[in-house]
Amino acid sequence: MIKRHTIVLLALCAANTTLFAQTPMKPNIVFILTDDLGYGDLGCYGQKLIKTPRLDQMAAEGIRFTDFYAGSTVCAPSRSVLMTGQHMGHTHVRGNAGGPDMSKQSLRAKDVTVAEVLKSVGYANGLCGKWGLGDEAQGGRSGLPRRQGFDFFYGYLNQVHAHNYYPEFLWRNEVQETLANNVKKVDRSYGGFTGGWATKKVDYSHDLIANEALNFIKRSARPMVDGKPFFLYLALTIPHANNESGKALGDGQEVPDYGQYADKDWSNPDKGQAAMISRMDADVGRILDLLKELGVEKETLVMFSSDNGPHDEGGHNVERFDPAGPLRGMKRDLYEGGIRVPLIARWPGTTPAGVTSDHVGYFGDLMATVADLSGAQVPDDTDSVSFAPTLIGLESEQEKHRYLYWEFYERGGKQAVRSENWKAIRMPWKTGTTQLYDLNEDVGEENDVAVSHPERVAKLEKMMDEAHRPHPSWTVRGRKPAVAK
The missing domain is CATH 3.30.1120.10 (Arylsulfatase, C-terminal domain)
Known part of the structure; x- marks a missing residue:
């Protein structure tokens, strides 16, 4: 496996000498993951009502994949596939654990993550947002981000905690930072955490997470000849519903304001759903703008995807937005709507612009892809096929999966x-x-x-x-x- 990927990378370099002469062999890598965003939720994938101009622009300047799949149809196992490069028949975390023992939903010391692989070749690694693969709760500490290859973490450890966009605290590494919100707790706990919703709303977690991601890039983006390349895993919670407030109040799509949708003749949950996605789109734009401002745009591969298909848990009208587009099913289905997700990749000067690719790939392929691009070794026990050839415009050299x-x-x-x-x-x-x-x-x-x-x-x-x-x-x-x- 290791030798094969080394040979593939050398072949790519030889086949496209001019391209690689202008491209760093260890690019910065930003992987943006949204939560419960459907295949049809973006304008460039057919959405008509929700505005996503920056992601549409990103697709026009890069590659839009039409046949790309999440690791699973729900949160934790999908992220386990993403981090380990192992499909659902092999990865350790295969579901959302419901009891207080978090060992089932936490990566183990022996699990090798994408962050660890990149760290082995000198990358500085940051995680901002929702982790869901390790916790301070019983049995979960082995999976904490900084034990799994990340140098910096800011956000949520527990996925139920991440339901609430106005929580009482977020984690900075292993320390809780108190926020100004007050939260009404529900009667039951799940996955070692008691969820709820805010009765006093001050600090919006998505905005805090986006700002921390920008700060990580500012700290890490040095000229490639002088400093380390960086890997940012930005795991946004938008547009996941606050399930607890959705059940109790009928509106789980928490957002500070409805923005351009405020005057629409829609329900508040519908306005919230649309406003959340457009807010997320604007923050993706902020990242792209910052990379350009810092002069590292051409040294940075940015990828955007979703952890599974769309949800119907926030009280919004799914039929209004048609979030799965032409696909059947939603979150928790194994029909295409539950597992086929957007993937947009942009690396100015390297990825061909305005290309649509029907390469069939999935989350587990991130492992082999970043290894090829960074010169790292791929762990032996993976189910990962590099899509680096497609990223650099050599789709004729692209290896295919026997199956997903x-x-x-x-x-x-x-x-x-x-x-x-x-x-x-x-x-x-x-x-x-x-x-x-x-x-x-x-x-x-x-x-x-x-x-x-x-x-x-x-x-x-x-x-x-x-x-x-x-x-x-x-x-x-x-x-x-x-x-x-």
């Missing part, structure tokens, strides 16, 4: 696999009926063609069985835990 795989333990359990243009979904877990879709002809997954392609179904089911490695902490509810082999 997902599994989900809630709602009776389900599995899915995509191989070339074919997508299979098996529900319930392992023993249920398998649906088959030809995504080239039916991206909306409306026509199940399993009956007419039994051999194809059997082939994809074999891939599902091959991809799943039993894990003692993860099983479909109501079944005995699996035994790892």
Whole structure:
């Protein structure tokens, strides 16, 4: 694996000598991850009502991927795939843990993250926003960001804490910083944390996180000949709902103001949903502007994506915005709407501008991609294929996945696999009926063609069985835990 990626990088350099002569071999890397943003929530992916001019501009100046996938259909496991380069059949965190013991939802000391790989070749690493893979709670400390390769952290550790945009505190490294908000707690806790919503709203967490990200870039962006390259993982919480206020008050889309949507004849949750996404878009623009101002724009690869499909938990009208676009399903589905997500990549002078790519990739590919671009070694036990060739305009040299795989333990359990243009979904877990879709002809997954392609179904089911490695902490509810082999 390591040798193969080294050879790939050398081949890319040889094939495009002029390009790499003008490009640093260790670019700064900014990966921006939004929370519950749908495939159709951006203008450049077909959104008509919500304005996202800076991301639309970013797509026009870079590459817009049409067939890119999240690691999972919910938060924590998707982020585990992103950080470890292992798909859902192999990664440690495979679901959102509900009990007080956070060990199931925390990375272990032996798990190797993207940040650790980049740190090994001299990167300064910062994380701003929502982590969700380690906590101060019982069993969670091994997964704390600064034990997983990050030099700096600001934001939320616990994902339930991250529901609230006006929390009482945020974490700076391992220290709680008190904010000016007052929070009404709910009666139950989840994942070691008791959620709630603010009765006194002063400090908006998204704004604080965005400002910390800008400050990290200012501290880290030195001329490449003089200083370290940097990696910023900006894990925004927008447009995730505050589930607690959504259930109690009917409005979970918390935002300081409705901005350009204030006078719309919409419900407040609808205005909040749109305002949150446009606010996020403006902050992406602030990052792009800062990179240019600091003179490191051409030395920095910026990528933008979402952790899973869109939610319907904030009280807003999903039909108004059509957040999944042409896709079927939403968050917690293994249909395309639950797992296919936007990916925009921009690296001025390196990525071709205004290109649309149908390369089939997923979160786990970040590991091999950053390793190729930085000269780092890829850990042996990954399911990662570098999309560096596509990023530098050599799509003809792009390696393809044999298949992509997902599994989900809630709602009776389900599995899915995509191989070339074919997508299979098996529900319930392992023993249920398998649906088959030809995504080239039916991206909306409306026509199940399993009956007419039994051999194809059997082939994809074999891939599902091959991809799943039993894990003692993860099983479909109501079944005995699996035994790892």
